[in-house]
Every structure is written in C-alpha cells, then in structure tokens.
Amino acid sequence: MKRSIYIFILILSAxxxxxxxxxxxxxxxxxxxxxxxxxxxxxxxxxxxxxxxAESTNKYIIYVNNTIQNGADGxxxxxxxxxxxxxxxxxxxxxGVGLNISGVSNIIVRNLKISMTGVTTRTDKSGVYSSTGDExxxxxxTNGGDCIGIQGTSYNIWIDHCEFFSEDIxxxxxxxxxxxxxxxxxxxHNITISWNYFHxxxxxxxxxxxxxxxxxxxxxxxxxxxENVGSRLPLYRGGTAHVFNNYYINASSAVNTxxxxxxxxxxxxxxxxxxxxxxxxxxxYATLIDxxxxxxxxxxxxxxxxPSYNYNNVLHNAAEVKEIVKTWxxxxxxxxxxxxxxxxxxxxxxxxxxxxxxxxISNEQLxxxxxxxxxxxxxxxxxxxxxxxxxSSGIYFLHIKNDQTINQTTKFxxxx
Numbered sequence: 001m002k003r004s005i006y007i008f009i010l011i012l013s014a015x016x017x018x019x020x021x022x023x024x025x026x027x028x029x030x031x032x033x034x035x036x037x038x039x040x041x042x043x044x045x046x047x048x049x050x051x052x053x054a055e056s057t058n059k060y061i062i063y064v065n066n067t068i069q070n071g072a073d074g075x076x077x078x079x080x081x082x083x084x085x086x087x088x089x090x091x092x093x094x095x096g097v098g099l100n101i102s103g104v105s106n107i108i109v110r111n112l113k114i115s116m117t118g119v120t121t122r123t124d125k126s127g128v129y130s131s132t133g134d135e136x137x138x139x140x141x142t143n144g145g146d147c148i149g150i151q152g153t154s155y156n157i158w159i160d161h162c163e164f165f166s167e168d169i170x171x172x173x174x175x176x177x178x179x180x181x182x183x184x185x186x187x188x189h190n191i192t193i194s195w196n197y198f199h200x201x202x203x204x205x206x207x208x209x210x211x212x213x214x215x216x217x218x219x220x221x222x223x224x225x226x227e228n229v230g231s232r233l234p235l236y237r238g239g240t241a242h243v244f245n246n247y248y249i250n251a252s253s254a255v256n257t258x259x260x261x262x263x264x265x266x267x268x269x270x271x272x273x274x275x276x277x278x279x280x281x282x283x284x285y286a287t288l289i290d291x292x293x294x295x296x297x298x299x300x301x302x303x304x305x306x307p308s309y310n311y312n313n314v315l316h317n318a319a320e321v322k323e324i325v326k327t328w329x330x331x332x333x334x335x336x337x338x339x340x341x342x343x344x345x346x347x348x349x350x351x352x353x354x355x356x357x358x359x360x361i362s363n364e365q366l367x368x369x370x371x372x373x374x375x376x377x378x379x380x381x382x383x384x385x386x387x388x389x390x391x392s393s394g395i396y397f398l399h400i401k402n403d404q405t406i407n408q409t410t411k412f413x414x415x416x
Contacts, residue, residue, distance in 0.1 A: 027311045028220025030192030033156040035084030035108030036061040064092035073128045074119035074142040087111035090332040098143025103152030113163045114147040137176040145179030154188040163197040175202040185209040191219045197330035199227040205234035214238025225329035240305040247325040257284030262302035269321040270294045292318045356389040369399040
C-alpha cells in the first residue's frame with residue numbers, strides 16, 4: 001500500500017522529488033548569501049566567456065555547460081562580488097581552471113566539478129609550475145594550486161554540491177604537487193561548504209595559512225563526502241567552526257584544530273580514518289557531539305562556542321550520514337536549468353512519469369537519451385516513451401531532442 005500511494009503521487013506530479021530527498025537549503029555561517037540572484041542569467045561553455053562574466057562588476061548567474069580548459073598552463077578566474085556560478089546537469093567541469101575569491105562578497109558556487117589536474121605544464125614557469133616548490137617538491141602554481149582559494153576580506157560564500165579531486169594519493173605521492181581543494185585564509189568569513197564530494201587528494205581544506213593567520217572566519221562544513229584523501233578535513237586555525245553530518249572514509253587525518261580554534265564536531269561518520277579529531281599543535285579545541293568514530297579522538301574540549309543558527313531541518317543522526325551523504329553529495333543532485341535549452345522556444349512539452357515509463361506528449365518525432373548522474377548513457381530511443389521499469393532506484397536524467405525545436409534535459413527520481 002505504501003508503494004502504491006507513493007507511485008500515485010509521482011503520477012500526479014512528474015517532478016516531485018522523492019520524499020527522502022534531503023533539505024538542500026543554505027544553512028550555516030554562509031546564510032544570507034544570494035550570489036547573482038536578480039542579475040542577468042548567462043550560459044558559458046568556454047574559458048573566455050566564463051572569465052568575462054565572472055570577473056565583471058555586474059551581477060550574474062552564470063551557468064557552466066561544458067568542460068572548460070585553458071591549455072596546458074590552466075587558468076585562474078578572479079570572481080567578483082554578487083555571482084552565482086552553477087554547473088548544468090553534470091556538464092560543468094573546470095579542468096585546470098581554479099576560482100580565486102579575494103576581497104569580495106556574496107558568491108555561490110554549485111554543481112561544478114573542479115580539478116587542477118588539467119594543468120599539465122611540467123617545466124618551470126612563473127605562476128604556473130615550479131620543479132622545486134616551497135619545500136623542494138614540484139608544485140603547480142596556477143591559482144596557487146587550489147581549486148577554490150578564498151582570501152582577503154571575503155564573506156558570504158556558499159560552495160555546494162560540487163566535486164573536487166586531483167589524483168589517487170596512493171600513486172601520486174607528492175603531497176605538494178597540488179595545494180588545497182577549497183582553502184580559506186586572511187579575514188575571510190561567513191562561509192558554508194556543503195554537500196560536496198572531495199576525493200583523491202592529499203591536502204583538502206586548509207583554513208588559516210600559517211600560525212599567525214588566526215582570524216575568526218566562522219565556517220560551516222556539513223554533509224560533505226571525503227574519500228581517499230590525506231588530511232585537512234579541515235585543518236582549522238583560530239576562531240570557530242561547525243562541522244556536522246560529514247562522511248569520512250580512508251583518510252589519515254580528518255578534523256585538525258589548531259591555534260586556539262574551537263570546532264563544534266557534531267554527528268559525523270568516520271570510517272577507516274587514522275586520526276578522527278586531533279590538535280597536532282596541542283593548541284586547538286573541539287566539542288564532540290554524537291559522532292561515530294573509527295578511532296577515539298584525543299583533543300581538549302572547548303565550550304565557548306555553539307552554533308547560533310537554526311539547522312535542525314537539515315541535521316541527521318550520525319548512523320544515517322554514510323548513506324545520505326554518499327547518495328546526495330556531489331554534482332547532478334540538484335535541479336539546474338535543462339541542458340542546452342533554447343529558452344526562447346515556445347515549444348512546451350508535457351511529460352508524464354508512471355510506474356513503467358516516462359511519456360512525452362508531443363506531435364514531433366523525438367530522440368530520447370537516458371543518463372545516470374555520472375553522465376553514463378543507459379538507453380537511447382527514437383520515440384515518445386522511455387521505459388524505466390528495469391531501473392534501480394535513484395536519480396536519472398532524460399535528454400529530449402529533435403532536429404530543430406526541442407533540446408532539453410529533465411531530472412526524475414525512481415523510488416525504491
């Protein structure tokens with residue numbers, strides 16, 4: 001009976017998200033961030049256009065609908081205030097192109113893959129590559145080696161549902177070749193980092209670049225998925241942070257609190273992590289609330305900080321975190337504009353989902369392509385109906401096109 005009722009709801013509303021979909025609303029210290037809301041919407045598919053719009057002083061919502069590169073040296077985008085940079089479907093990928101958020105405010109980055117592995121120059125070049133680096137090891141210098149670097153007096157920043165990675169740390173053993181995936185320093189503050197997939201990287205989230213960089217940055221890390229990583233999840237110097245509902249697997253060191261920092265570590269799930277919560281300099285503190293640890297932490301307690309914002313609507317029990325975060329973190333899990341839609345088209349499709357198929361009501365001959373969230377093609381049909389009765393439960397994308405007037409992608413859920 002329960003399944004029948006649920007299917008009935010889906011028939012009435014083809015785009016109703018499965019009831020167990022988490023609440024993806026912005027919570028934490030980044031609350032109040034609106035990005036480019038109210039500004040001009042643009043879609044970019046190359047480095048030049050992304051740089052033009054992101055570095056403009058005007059307000060923009062920028063949709064990234066392609067893999068964006070800038071040659072062997074990679075590239076650096078100096079993001080200005082009041083911007084939203086959002087990947088379309090699973091298409092948005094900055095490959096060797098990093099984002100620099102410096103001395104600006106009100107920035108949203110969502111649904112993007114970013115990796116500095118696209119920087120392939122391996123000869124000494126100023127600002128690009130050093131064969132000796134800071135400590136005698138080769139080092140990529142483009143955008144400081146960071147996927148996203150936050151610095152200066154930057155504030156009101158939300159980084160959500162992105163994927164960040166470099167190379168498998170078991171085979172790429174140089175810990176300094178790449179720098180951070182998302183780092184923050186100086187007086188940057190009021191930042192939320194949520195629902196991201198961080199993997200295959202040595203040094204992930206550095207907060208505070210040195211022992212003298214101890215400003216109270218006020219950052220929230222929640223529902224992030226850390227897999228096959230080294231350390232800094234985050235490494236947090238000074239000030240206060242809230243770390244909740246993150247899933248960590250196969251890491252050497254997770255939360256590292258230093259230089260007087262007080263980190264509120266709540267309902268996280270640690271699996272095969274050597275050091276769950278620590279203070280490697282002995283000067284950091286943490287409040288530990290209802291976590292699942294793989295090893296007992298050794299860190300001094302602090303009681304000077306509790307989160308001041310309301311987050312009960314997004315908080316899960318630690319035992320639920322592994323499944324929820326693995327399912328919903330990363331790209332392709334939030335609604336974004338249809339892939340390559342001609343927004344001037346007057347063609348309006350009626351799409352109906354039932355138990356066995358997705359039906360498209362149209363007088364035109366259509367080509368239908370079914371993809372999973374990773375972009376893998378599952379089925380391709382010429383016609384107006386895509387069977388779904390053999391699909392396992394989860395998220396899928398249906399691309400609908402014809403020769404001229406229709407070209408769009410819609411997201412749907414198959415319930416258990």
